[in-house]
Amino acid sequence: MTISAKTLKLLFVSTPVGPLGSGLGGGVELTLYNVAQEMIRRGHHLQIVAPTNSTWNDLPLVQIPGNLQIIAQSQERKDPITMPENSLLANMWDYARQVQANYDLIVNFAYDWLPFYLTPFFHRPIAHLVSMGSLSNALDEIIKKLAQQFPNTIGFHTQTQAATFALEQQSAILSNGIDLSLYDFCSEPKQQLAWVGRIAPEKGLEDAVAASQATNILLKIMGKIQDDLYWQKICQNYPNAPLEYLGFLSTNQMQQVLRQCRALLMTPRWVEAFGNVIIESLGCGVPVISYRRGGPAEIIQDGKTGFLVEPDRVPDLINAIARLDEIDRQACRQQAETEYSLQALGDRFENWFYKILHS
Ligand code: UDP
Numbered sequence: 001m002t003i004s005a006k007t008l009k010l011l012f013v014s015t016p017v018g019p020l021g022s023g024l025g026g027g028v029e030l031t032l033y034n035v036a037q038e039m040i041r042r043g044h045h046l047q048i049v050a051p052t053n054s055t056w057n058d059l060p061l062v063q064i065p066g067n068l069q070i071i072a073q074s075q076e077r078k079d080p081i082t083m084p085e086n087s088l089l090a091n092m093w094d095y096a097r098q099v100q101a102n103y104d105l106i107v108n109f110a111y112d113w114l115p116f117y118l119t120p121f122f123h124r125p126i127a128h129l130v131s132m133g134s135l136s137n138a139l140d141e142i143i144k145k146l147a148q149q150f151p152n153t154i155g156f157h158t159q160t161q162a163a164t165f166a167l168e169q170q171s172a173i174l175s176n177g178i179d180l181s182l183y184d185f186c187s188e189p190k191q192q193l194a195w196v197g198r199i200a201p202e203k204g205l206e207d208a209v210a211a212s213q214a215t216n217i218l219l220k221i222m223g224k225i226q227d228d229l230y231w232q233k234i235c236q237n238y239p240n241a242p243l244e245y246l247g248f249l250s251t252n253q254m255q256q257v258l259r260q261c262r263a264l265l266m267t268p269r270w271v272e273a274f275g276n277v278i279i280e281s282l283g284c285g286v287p288v289i290s291y292r293r294g295g296p297a298e299i300i301q302d303g304k305t306g307f308l309v310e311p312d313r314v315p316d317l318i319n320a321i322a323r324l325d326e327i328d329r330q331a332c333r334q335q336a337e338t339e340y341s342l343q344a345l346g347d348r349f350e351n352w353f354y355k356i357l358h359s
Contacts, residue, residue, distance in 0.1 A: 007043055008353060011103040012036055013096050014050040015110045015131075016069040016089035021055030023224035023248040024068075026198050027276035028131040030251070031176055032109050033059070038177075038346035047103075049092050066091040071226075072111050072135050073202050073270075081113045081138050089114055100124040105353055116142040119150065127356050129155045129174070133271035133294065134164035147171065152355050157274035158295045164271055172352045176274050177345025178336070182251055183283030185333050186259035192218040193321070194261040194286070196254065196277040200226040204267035204291075204312075206234050211265060211317040213241035219265070220257050224248040251280075259284035262324050263306070265317060266290035275299065282306075282336040285329035289320040305332045 014032060018024025032048070036059050039046050050056075052063045066088030075082075083090065089112055096106055097118075106126045108115040116139070119126045134140050147154050147169045155172040156162035162171050195208040205221070212219035221243060225231050235243075246257065258264065264281040265288075266272070272294035279299065281288050288306035290296035300306040307323065309316035338344075 006104075006354075006357075007045065008039075008105060008357075009045045009103045010039060010047070010353070011096060011099065011106045012046065012048045013092055013106060013108050013110065013115065014048060014054070016051065016066075016087075016092060016112065017071050018068060019051045019053040019055065020048075020061070022053075023198070024071075024226065026131075027176075027274065028109050028111075028129075030178070030276050031129070031131070034177060034179060034342060034345060035107075035349050037179070038342045039349070041342075042346060042350065047099075049095055051088055051092075062095065064088060064092045064095055069110075069112060072132065072139070073200065075136060077135065077137055079136065079138075081136075083114070093118055097122065105357060107353075111139070113139050113142055116146050119146055119153075125150070125153065125356055127153050127155060127353060130161070130165070130273075131157070132273050133161045134166075140165055143167070152352075152359055155352055158298045160271060160294050160298055161273040172348075172355070174348045174352060175339070175345070176276060176279060177340045177342050177348075178276070178279055178283055179342050180283050180337060180340075183255045183280060183336075184259055185285040185329070187285065187329055189262045189286070189329075190260050192220055192261050194220050194222070194258050194264045194281070195267075196222045196258065196264060196280070197266075198224050198226045199231050201230050202268065202270040204269045205231075206237065207267040207312070207314050207317065208265040209234055209238045209241045209243060210314045211321065212243065213238050214314070214318050215321055216242060217262075217321065218242045218244060220261060221245045222247070222249050222254050222257065255280065255284055258286060261286055263321065263327075264288045266296055267317070268294060268296070269312070270294065272296055279336055279340040282332045282340070285333040287324065287327040287329065287332050289317060289324075301331075301335065304328075305335045 015025040067084040274295040291311040292308040302308045307320035
């Protein structure tokens with residue numbers, strides 16, 4: 001049997017910043033879920049190593065205890081790597097080390113230094129899915145070293161994201177994908193806008209709130225409050241904005257609200273690696289208005305499936321909102337079906353896995 005037709009034994013090691021299902025992991029939770037279910041559907045054997053209290057009971061999980069890892073976004077670029085006592089990250093990788101002989105390939109979903117550092121000490125190959133742009137000098141350094149030592153093993157979501165690491169070697173660009181059967185098309189939205197994501201400074205929610213206040217269009221906000229002080233400040237600064245905060249919702253609850261919105265606003269301050277919420281929105285036929293920065297600039301077709309505007313310019317968001325009638329919502333759903341289905345996602349990841357095993 002050639003390796004590209006082989007049934008794989010895969011060990012996925014999750015992010016150590018929060019249990020799966022909590023929302024603390026951001027987009028990487030949905031990515032892991034979707035890649036995992038598509039690999040199982042294709043007949044591969046799969047086990048997921050995840051933090052205790054993970055709530056996905058429909059996938060094979062080994063739950064590991066330990067203290068959560070601090071999130072990379074809250075650290076300065078030159079900060080040293082920090083590890084808590086009884087580290088969950090270390091415990092998950094200790095487990096992976098012990099069971100590695102049972103698998104063909106280990107896949108790392110953590111944006112953390114330790115798994116990169118440990119890679120040469122393992123007997124089995126490790127694929128690393130990098131889920132954010134460059135944020136830490138120490139992490140950049142170890143990723144660079146590994147890209148030289150183990151070509152092909154580093155995967156990114158978009159070219160723009162990969163470029164922030166300035167690697168000399170070519171990397172896998174994997175984009176992303178969703179189960180489109182879970183997102184319903186809506187042709188007749190209400191007069192309301194959506195903002196979906198972790199509520200944390202790098203996501204720039206305040207600009208969407210400012211646009212909502214200026215246009216007096218209701219903004220439905222969905223997502224985990226990761227930085228409570230930041231959220232309080234937004235509420236104080238925009239007392240008259242027509243907002244509704246709905247909490248962190250399940251995919252199904254979220255798409256029921258999202259699909260009835262005229263557009264999704266995306267206002268990232270950082271180089272967004274991808275932006276899962278964009279393809280979820282397109283899946284519902286909802287156009288996306290975003291700053292022309294990072295992943296969104298590679299996904300949104302300006303003037304066709306949304307608008308890309310000058311970064312950090314609220315007036316430009318407002319202008320784009322006024323032009324929403326120009327967008328055909330069917331074209332949005334169509335783009336999601338063509339580029340971001342589970343099938344397309346599975347093909348990209350499967351090819352990446354086989355390529356690593358070939359080399
Ligand atoms: N999300 C969710 N429920 C909510 C709000 C967000 O499940 O109420 C999920 C959403 O489906 C997406 C993730 O949170 O998968 C946010 O990921 P994204 O890639 O947009 O940003 P990240 O958090 O990774 O920076």
